[in-house]
Amino acid sequence: MTDNWGEAPGNEFTVARHQEKSDDKDAERRKVGTILEVRDLTKQFYKNKQLFTAVDHISFQLQQGECLGIVGESGCGKSTTVKMLTHLLRPDGGEILLDGSEIQYLKGKELKNLYTEIQMVFQTPQDSFDPRRTLGDGIMESMINQGISKRQARERMEQLLQQVELPVELAERRPDQVSGGQCQRAAIARALAIEPKILICDEATSALDVTVQAQIVDLLKRLQKEMNLSILLICHDLALVQYLCDRVLVMYQGKIMEEGEPDTVIHSPESDYTKMLVEAAMLGQ
Numbered sequence: 001m002t003d004n005w006g007e008a009p010g011n012e013f014t015v016a017r018h019q020e021k022s023d024d025k026d027a028e029r030r031k032v033g034t035i036l037e038v039r040d041l042t043k044q045f046y047k048n049k050q051l052f053t054a055v056d057h058i059s060f061q062l063q064q065g066e067c068l069g070i071v072g073e074s075g076c077g078k079s080t081t082v083k084m085l086t087h088l089l090r091p092d093g094g095e096i097l098l099d100g101s102e103i104q105y106l107k108g109k110e111l112k113n114l115y116t117e118i119q120m121v122f123q124t125p126q127d128s129f130d131p132r133r134t135l136g137d138g139i140m141e142s143m144i145n146q147g148i149s150k151r152q153a154r155e156r157m158e159q160l161l162q163q164v165e166l167p168v169e170l171a172e173r174r175p176d177q178v179s180g181g182q183c184q185r186a187a188i189a190r191a192l193a194i195e196p197k198i199l200i201c202d203e204a205t206s207a208l209d210v211t212v213q214a215q216i217v218d219l220l221k222r223l224q225k226e227m228n229l230s231i232l233l234i235c236h237d238l239a240l241v242q243y244l245c246d247r248v249l250v251m252y253q254g255k256i257m258e259e260g261e262p263d264t265v266i267h268s269p270e271s272d273y274t275k276m277l278v279e280a281a282m283l284g285q
Contacts, residue, residue, distance in 0.1 A: 002012055002215065003183075005281075009103060011119065011275035019023055019150070027142060029152065033064055034061045034062070034063055035062055035063065035098070035099060035197055035198065035230050036061065036062040036065045036085075036096075036097070036098055036198060036230070036232075037060075037061050037095075037096075037097040037100075038058060038060050038061070038064075038081075038085075038094070038095070038096055038097075039059050039094055039095040039096075039097070040057050040058075040059055040093060040094040040095070041057070041058050041059070041081065041084060041091050041093070041094035041095070041096065042055055042056060042057050042058075042091060042092050042093040042094050042167070043055040043077075043080050043084060043089060043092050044092050051211075052266055053220070053253075053254050054077050054080040054254050055077045055080050055081055055084070055091075055254045056077070056169065056253070056254035056255045056257050057093075057094070057255075058077075058081065058094075058251075058254070058255065058257075059094075059256075060249055060256065062198065063246075064135040064228065064230055065224070065229065065230060065234060066230055066231075066246045066247065066248050067220075067221075067224055067230075067231040067244055067245045067246050068230075068231070068232055068233065068245060068246065068248070068249065069134045069233045069234075069235055069244070069245035069247070069248040069262065070232065070233070070234050070235070070248075070249045070251060071236060071237075071238060071241055071249070071250055071256065071277070072236070072250060072251035072277075073236065073277075074236075076251040076252050076253065076254070077251050077253070077255075078176070078234045078251055078252040079202065079234070080090035080254075081119075081251075082139055082200055082202055082232075082234055083098065084096065085118065085200065085232075085266055086120065086200065087103070087106070087111065087114060087115075089269055090104065090173070091104060091139050091226055094186070098114070098117060098118070098197075098198075099197075110187065116146065116194045116195075116196060117196055117197045117198065118196055118197070118198045119192070119194070119196040119199055119200070120191065120199075120201075120202060121184070121187050121196070121199065121200070121201045121202070121204040122187070122202055122203075123130050123202055123203040123204060123206055123207050124207050125175070125180060125183035125186070125187040125207070126175045126176070126179040126183055128183075128187035128190055128191070129174075129175045129183070129186070129187070129190070130184075131174060131175055131176060132174070134149070134171060134172055134173060134174055135170060135171055135172075135173055135174070135183070135186045136154070136157055136161075136171030136172060137173065138175075138186070138190055139157045139160060139161075139186065139189050139190045139193055140153040140154060140157045140193070141155075141183065141190075142190070142193050142194050143156060143193050143194060144219075145170050146194055151272055156193065157171060157189070157193070158171070160189035160192060161186070161189055163189050163192075163223070164185040164186070164189045164219060164223075165185065165219065166182060166185050166189070167188060168184065170182060176271065179212075180207065180208050180209075180212065181212035181215060181216065182268070184204065184205075184208060184212075184216055185219065187215070187247060188216075188219065188220070188223070192223070192227075197230060198229075198230045198231075198232060199229055199230070199231050199232070200218075200231075200232045200234065201231060201232070201233050201235075202234045203234060203235060204216065204233075205217060205237075205240065206235075206236070206237070208275075213240070217240060217243065217244055220244060220245075223265065231244075233245055236275065238262075238266060238278065238279060238281045239281065241262050242262040242263065242266055245260070245262050246261070247259065247260065248261075248262045248265050249263060250271065250274045250277065252271075252273045257271040257274060258270055258271045258274045260275075266278055
């Protein structure tokens with residue numbers, strides 16, 4: 001296993017890791033406490049009349065200002081975990097604490113408030129928008145729903161477009177009238193509109209070509225630093241995780257097999273499954 005894994009020719013995430021290390025101390029100073037804590041989380045389904053454990057007693061924490069990656073093959077439990085975090089599935093066991101408070105049993109106004117705290121960026125950016133409405137309308141929607149005036153929402157929307165490096169004129173276009181990369185930038189702006197504490201990115205770059213992937217990842221990295229944003233990155237790309245994440249969890253068959261800093265997990269994997277993932281990634285370069 002080479003020391004320059006993740007920096008092979010053609011890899012768009014080739015920023016030297018030693019440059020990133022110089023920012024680590026500043027990042028640590030920004031991180032203040034645990035914002036999300038998952039304790040012994042479990043979810044089971046019936047599959048072909050057999051009880052199947054999709055998420056098997058996992059526990060982890062997400063710190064303020066941290067980017068935490070969850071990697072693993074399809075079916076490992078990543079998406080099921082996200083659905084439980086976002087109240088789309090109820091766990092069969094365990095706890096989910098946001099700022100120390102359990103979120104599983106929220107209803108009404110409290111549940112609505114949860115959706116302002118946790119926002120998602122999806123694999124297919126068009127999924128974030130109504131195809132019949134403009135991008136600007138889609139970005140402003142959540143702000144107006146929170147009681148912000150249309151004038152203030154529009155001002156904020158234009159600021160967000162600038163923040164994600166899009167021309168304000170694109171606000172008047174529909175999702176099918178912009179490129180995939182532009183639409184994903186707009187989706188990130190939409191997710192940030194109500195200033196969430198946590199941004200969940202579920203394979204948010206996998207539907208984009210390699211060059212655009214790199215641009216979106218750089219944007220997320222910049223926003224994380226500027227906004228002290230906590231990011232949960234659901235991903236199968238170890239090179240992306242190595243570049244963007246502060247820590248990584250490796251999932252297999254619903255369990256967390258390994259946890260640590262990306263460089264350590266990639267260069268010195270402990271579990272056989274992680275070793276297999278790393279070897280497969282190296283062969284795919």
